Amino acid sequence: MKIKKGIGASPGVAIAPAVVVDTEEFDIPERHVPVDHAQAELARLRKAIGVSKKEILDLRKRSADRIGKEIASIFDFHLGLLEDEALVKKFSDTILGGHVTAEYAVATVLRGFAKEFQAMPTQYLAERVKDVYDIEKRLLRNLIGQRRHSLAHLTRDVNLLAHDLTPSQAAGMDREHVLGLAIDAGGLTSHTTIVARALGIPAVVGLNDVAAEVASGDLVIIDGNRGVVVIGPDPQTIEGYRKFAAKQVEFIHSLDKLRDLPAVTRDGHEVTLLGNVEFPDEAENVLDKGGSGVGLYRTEFLFLGSDTEPSEDDQYKAYRRVLDICGDRPVVIRTFDLGADKYTQSRQRTPERNPMLGCRSIRYCLQNLAMFKRQVRAILRASVNTQASLLFPLIASLSELRQAKTVVRDVIEDLEEEEIEHRSDIPIGMMVETPAAALQCDAFAQEVDYFSIGTNDLVQYTLAVDRGNEKVASMYTMTNPAVLRLIKEIVRAGQRFDIPVSMCGEMAGDPQYTLLLLGLGLRIFSCSPPAIPEIKKMVRSVTLEQAMMVARRVMSFDTEKEVTNFLRVETRKILPEAYAD
Numbered sequence: 001m002k003i004k005k006g007i008g009a010s011p012g013v014a015i016a017p018a019v020v021v022d023t024e025e026f027d028i029p030e031r032h033v034p035v036d037h038a039q040a041e042l043a044r045l046r047k048a049i050g051v052s053k054k055e056i057l058d059l060r061k062r063s064a065d066r067i068g069k070e071i072a073s074i075f076d077f078h079l080g081l082l083e084d085e086a087l088v089k090k091f092s093d094t095i096l097g098g099h100v101t102a103e104y105a106v107a108t109v110l111r112g113f114a115k116e117f118q119a120m121p122t123q124y125l126a127e128r129v130k131d132v133y134d135i136e137k138r139l140l141r142n143l144i145g146q147r148r149h150s151l152a153h154l155t156r157d158v159n160l161l162a163h164d165l166t167p168s169q170a171a172g173m174d175r176e177h178v179l180g181l182a183i184d185a186g187g188l189t190s191h192t193t194i195v196a197r198a199l200g201i202p203a204v205v206g207l208n209d210v211a212a213e214v215a216s217g218d219l220v221i222i223d224g225n226r227g228v229v230v231i232g233p234d235p236q237t238i239e240g241y242r243k244f245a246a247k248q249v250e251f252i253h254s255l256d257k258l259r260d261l262p263a264v265t266r267d268g269h270e271v272t273l274l275g276n277v278e279f280p281d282e283a284e285n286v287l288d289k290g291g292s293g294v295g296l297y298r299t300e301f302l303f304l305g306s307d308t309e310p311s312e313d314d315q316y317k318a319y320r321r322v323l324d325i326c327g328d329r330p331v332v333i334r335t336f337d338l339g340a341d342k343y344t345q346s347r348q349r350t351p352e353r354n355p356m357l358g359c360r361s362i363r364y365c366l367q368n369l370a371m372f373k374r375q376v377r378a379i380l381r382a383s384v385n386t387q388a389s390l391l392f393p394l395i396a397s398l399s400e401l402r403q404a405k406t407v408v409r410d411v412i413e414d415l416e417e418e419e420i421e422h423r424s425d426i427p428i429g430m431m432v433e434t435p436a437a438a439l440q441c442d443a444f445a446q447e448v449d450y451f452s453i454g455t456n457d458l459v460q461y462t463l464a465v466d467r468g469n470e471k472v473a474s475m476y477t478m479t480n481p482a483v484l485r486l487i488k489e490i491v492r493a494g495q496r497f498d499i500p501v502s503m504c505g506e507m508a509g510d511p512q513y514t515l516l517l518l519g520l521g522l523r524i525f526s527c528s529p530p531a532i533p534e535i536k537k538m539v540r541s542v543t544l545e546q547a548m549m550v551a552r553r554v555m556s557f558d559t560e561k562e563v564t565n566f567l568r569v570e571t572r573k574i575l576p577e578a579y580a581d
């Protein structure tokens, strides 16, 4: 039995055999397959060789057109290797003789080959080592790609282990059979984590090397509450976890009865609880969990997994779907927040050097005006007779906000000219998720109808800590006093200028922060649907006076440790079930 510690990213316990879908490059552990699966592995490898050859031929042709035949002939070596009968025989002997996966065969055989080349006396051959690794990478990518594809169609319950997953891969998982998720990469607010939470799948991220340590088929426990993965658990551990999981389920069911009760403090102060959604149908989950509308619709998920922009009509249908589900309840539609870890397929192939600080979000939209206008058109058309509002992400300067608002005005003019039905008085809000916006919130408050605090980004930009990087995950803390001061100022600016302030970052969905946020004056919380009942329970269990006392105390602390410890103690008194021992 082996215990790996990561970050508990989505609560719950999952006990199931592992499926490992990705690996650290060049680090493939031995993975046996049943004897009768070996032929299928060989067939997978043959297919991957065929695809790789085709890719290389294409590359050779394109390179020859662009940079001349000499350079393109490098690819002849790659092709020669893939067509080498001795090599193909070695692959086949390894798979059929050892009953191992195609990935394992590729890695071991080609690494052996690379070593032989390295030892060659002539420089030309020694330098071909890089080409051998290149071929290995290509074959693995094509093999792993095939496996990834099958993630959507699993036939049995599994725990999914991966070195990394994109948000769209996570979203495409077979929800019925993936019981838990464990990933080497990522942090508490990476978008893959957010998707796992939205799907209600227990998840642990930031594990560094779990994908290389587990073989598909190994029994694995994923404990999303404590951030632990147990590999090959003993019977006693399994039993302990079964009991713990049953208690958790009981607790979640006990919250069901809050569904139709209002989110109101014990001393009568009303709070609005909304849900964050990535996919239109998720709006149903929000209502099922007792949310009173959608506080953040991350529309960029319409883009992911596809090479092309969704058409205006496709977008119209998606927005209408959310609005129809919500009826006369509020729905906040955020314009595309593409970039950083939410790439379109084509941008994924040409990454920026520093994407979190790059052409992301509103910046990307303002540089791609035709796309931006199509989206605003679709939103305005879909919003007729609804409680929809528009939200701009990642605003950092007034001029950016003004440009975005000008686009809305232009689109309204176009729609009027074309006599197309639309909503021209849609409320326009902005995410406050950069320190620049937070520090200038008085000025912004006079130009928007509402603020939505995006703590996921506000924390990363305030603390200069990448929200998706497991190596700095321990420094990513929402309780840093600098972050808390910014939040307090944003809420106050909203009160001063009489505009609503909501919070849609993950902080809003963590019961540890509910007392503090209420005490700071926040009255609108938007979180992933499964978190709504817990937050409602917190709100209904406390008085505003209590919350204000907690906030005052918290704001007097100088370190995040003091804040975290204090909030943990206070929250535990109210909601002991939410804490795992």
Ligand code: PEP
Binding pocket: 296, 298, 337, 433, 453, 454, 455, 456, 457, 458, 504, 505, 506
């Ligand atoms: C945020 O940054 O807090 C937020 C809600 O937006 P996203 O997580 O989509 O960046």
Ligand code: MG
Binding pocket: 393, 433, 454, 456, 457
């Ligand atoms: Mg954000």
